[in-house]
Amino acid sequence: MSTINIIQFENQLPYQQSPCTSIKEIKYTVEQILELFELPFADLLFKAQQVHRQYFNPNEVQRSTLLSIKTGGCPENCSYCPQSAHYEAGVKATKMMELDQVVEAAKAAKAAGATRFCMGAAFRAPKDSDIEKVNAMVKAVKDLGMETCATLGLLKEHQAHSLKEAGLDYYNHNLDTAPEYYKEIISTRLFEDRLETLEYVRDAGMKVCCGGIIGMGETREQRAGLLSSLANLDPQPESVPINSLVQVEGTPLHGQDKIDELEFVRTIACARILMPQSRVRLSAGRQTMSETTQALCFLAGANSIFYGEKLLTTGNPEAEKDENLFAKLGIINI
Ligand code: SAM
Ligand code: DTB
Ligand code: SF4
Numbered sequence: 001m002s003t004i005n006i007i008q009f010e011n012q013l014p015y016q017q018s019p020c021t022s023i024k025e026i027k028y029t030v031e032q033i034l035e036l037f038e039l040p041f042a043d044l045l046f047k048a049q050q051v052h053r054q055y056f057n058p059n060e061v062q063r064s065t066l067l068s069i070k071t072g073g074c075p076e077n078c079s080y081c082p083q084s085a086h087y088e089a090g091v092k093a094t095k096m097m098e099l100d101q102v103v104e105a106a107k108a109a110k111a112a113g114a115t116r117f118c119m120g121a122a123f124r125a126p127k128d129s130d131i132e133k134v135n136a137m138v139k140a141v142k143d144l145g146m147e148t149c150a151t152l153g154l155l156k157e158h159q160a161h162s163l164k165e166a167g168l169d170y171y172n173h174n175l176d177t178a179p180e181y182y183k184e185i186i187s188t189r190l191f192e193d194r195l196e197t198l199e200y201v202r203d204a205g206m207k208v209c210c211g212g213i214i215g216m217g218e219t220r221e222q223r224a225g226l227l228s229s230l231a232n233l234d235p236q237p238e239s240v241p242i243n244s245l246v247q248v249e250g251t252p253l254h255g256q257d258k259i260d261e262l263e264f265v266r267t268i269a270c271a272r273i274l275m276p277q278s279r280v281r282l283s284a285g286r287q288t289m290s291e292t293t294q295a296l297c298f299l300a301g302a303n304s305i306f307y308g309e310k311l312l313t314t315g316n317p318e319a320e321k322d323e324n325l326f327a328k329l330g331i332i333n334i
Contacts, residue, residue, distance in 0.1 A: 022199045028231040033224035048269035051276045052301040060334045063307035065109035069097045070121035076188045079252035083122040089250035106141045112319045118149035125154040135166035142167045155197045160204035171201040172209035178225025211241035215259030231274035240278045244285025246314045261293045272301025279304045287315045
């Protein structure tokens with residue numbers, strides 16, 4: 001068994017200065033995270049469970065439902081994304097949804113058991129007039145007694161404050177992949193632009209939902225690089241979505257070798273160990289994942305999911321299927 005002790009991370013790591021203030025010091029190096037990845041599977045999962053049980057009830061999983069409030073036609077070229085205008089992925093571009101449609105969807109999500117409603121828009125960066133519309137949605141969804149989350153792309157400082165004032169609880173903005181691999185995936189905006197948005201969100205007082213995608217052809221070292229960037233955010237994100245790439249025909253990443261499912265479970269376990277107080281979200285990719293692999297992900301410390309038959313443009317397991325899985329595993333919704 002490796003001698004890595006989780007506690008040692010706090011005390012024995014080299015200090016490095018980072019240009020971005022949301023990463024104040026490099027507490028978790030890629031090399032150390034690789035050592036975790038390389039542990040025997042049983043030892044890695046045991047460590048992850050120990051950490052998980054320090055802060056969470058391991059039988060509780062939080063559920064969020066997504067709604068695409070503005071779909072497609074996005075000017076960015078994220079090579080995984082069917083909503084990019086750069087690719088022909090069969091997604092029809094729409095205008096922003098009307099408020100009453102959003103409220104209807106949120107009511108249905110609440111009735112099905114979701115506690116958070118996450119509104120996503122295919123923007124590079126929203127205009128102030130878009131923020132006004134989203135603010136009205138946030139207020140209406142909060143009035144239903146749900147937590148709110150939005151993912152609208154890059155924000156300006158005053159926009160983050162405006163969303164916070166409207167009552168937005170979480171802002172989702174992912175780092176997506178390791179800084180070293182990032183330019184292979186997206187060239188229309190920088191990794192550093194993302195860090196800036198995360199800083200505005202944090203400074204405005206909202207909770208941060210920030211994760212990435214596994215299975216885009218990255219190496220294990222690059223998976224460790226993504227986790228290092230996430231874990232070194234200070235404070236760490238409250239919510240960490242780990243997406244398994246959903247391959248959509250027409251996008252450049254379609255046809256990519258699929259990630260090995262046990263490697264995906266290892267990634268979840270490492271995320272749990274590195275970010276003990278965060279909710280690690282088993283995110284996109286569940287539709288093609290076996291129940292057994294999902295169960296291993298929960299065992300490895302995942303404790304939230306996207307719930308409902310659609311993500312943004314692609315499918316997700318039906319609510320009833322998830323209810324059955326939760327019943328088999330004795331998992332309760334919170
Ligand atoms: N346009 C905004 C942005 O990029 O920040 C918000 C919506 S965007 C769809 C939110 C996140 O969904 C992306 O950062 C990416 O991590 C994830 N995502 C998009 N397409 C995906 C896919 N095909 N498979 C897995 N995750 C995906
Ligand atoms: C996140 O990390 N994953 C969600 C949410 N945040 C917005 C989106 C997944 C999108 C999967 C592809 C689609 O449905 O378009
Ligand atoms: Fe646009 Fe977001 Fe898709 Fe990138 S991930 S193309 S920014 S909708």
